[in-house]
Amino acid sequence: MAPAAAESEQMLVVKITPRVIESDQTVSWEQPLTQVTKAGVPVVVKIDAGTLAIRVTVTPFVRGPDFLLVVQGEVRQRDEKGSRGSSSLQSLLVPPGESIVFFPLGRQIADSDRQMVVMMKVEYQGE
């Protein structure tokens, strides 16, 4: 195995795809994004969704053969009543290339509404 210092210097490819999914599970909108970064350097995605402003910060770290993904979600909702927000901070240990799903607006319990999902994947550059 490569030393930890060499691993942290290796370039990482973060693939992030914000997606809107309808109640019948069809994808009505998506925008694939790719960003090259280094371990510990965050990638920020700002999603402008009308009255909702979503900010997803993904920071990958190398932990042995896996990646530790620290995902911060911040949502601000503006309407006639004013402005309210929500934030979350979560982490997950994942193997390279494993798909991760983030629900920045929370996960819909009832299947009657469309929802926003952010698909994520981290790989070593050149793989």
Added chain:
Amino acid sequence: MKDIERMVVSAYEDGEVEFPWSDRVLKKMEENPEWVAEAQSHRRIKAALASSPEPDFSEVRQRVKARIEAHLPRRRRLTLPPVWMSVAAAAALVLVAGGGFWVGRQTVATPPSAVAELQVQVPKTLGLKLSGEGQLLMASTLQGKSR
């Protein structure tokens, strides 16, 4: 005496066995004279090695160096008139400076340690609502549930 037991005695003699395992090795030595003999043998070897002089490798080093140099390609001296030497030096300077400037420009354009900010816009027609706190999941667990 088993090989693993010899290794334990060797580690103990080298001070590599920590408490409480060191106590167990001592107990084993009290009960078993074979362990004591093994420990004494280790001590004798260590003492012999410590008292013997450091081997002289200088002759071997010289021979290896000579063999390596015999296989290296011979260097050719480049002799140019003083004017051409100046021209070559100036050209090299221009190349190095130009290359450095170009590399510097690239680094400024994409600093490796900078936080990347990407921005996207969801079509206005797709109304979304906040329904709870953010949730992070492995896609595989989600697919497993939906099956």
